[in-house]
C-alpha cells in the first residue's frame with residue numbers, strides 16, 4: 654500500500670506537477686514570470702536549494718573545534734594541579750598580564766595567544782591585568 658502510493662507519486666503526480674510548472678525556456682524568461690508563477694515554482698526551487706546545500710555541505714569550511722573539554726591542553730600536565738604564586742610586591746612594571754586562556758607559551762604570563770584561540774573557537778577570553786600604582 655505504501656509502496657503503491659510512493660510509486661504513484663513518482664510516476665504520475667510528480668511528472669504532472671513538473672509539466673504544469675511555468676519554467677521559462679531562457680534565463681530572461683524568469684524576469685517575465687508573474688508573482689503567482691513564482692509562487693508555483695517555490696517548492697521546486699526550495700527542494701533544489703536544499704539538495705544543492707546538502708551536496709556541498711561536506712566541502713564547506715568548518716570552524717576548528719577544540720580537541721575536548723579540557724581547558725589546560727599542555728601546561729605542566731605532569732602535575733595534578735597547576736598553581737602559580739606571584740607576590741604583588743615583586744611586580745617590576747606597572748602592568749603585568751597573566752594568562753587566563755591556558756594557551757600562552759610563556760604561562761603564566763600572557764603572550765597574546767588568546768587572540769588566536771578566540772579567533773579559532775569564537776571564545777572571548779583575555780588576560781588578567783594587574784596594575785601597580787606608582788606613588
Ligand code: FES
Pocket residue numbers: 751752753754755756757762763764765766767768778779780781
Ligand atoms: S595568552 Fe592566555 S590570556 Fe593571553
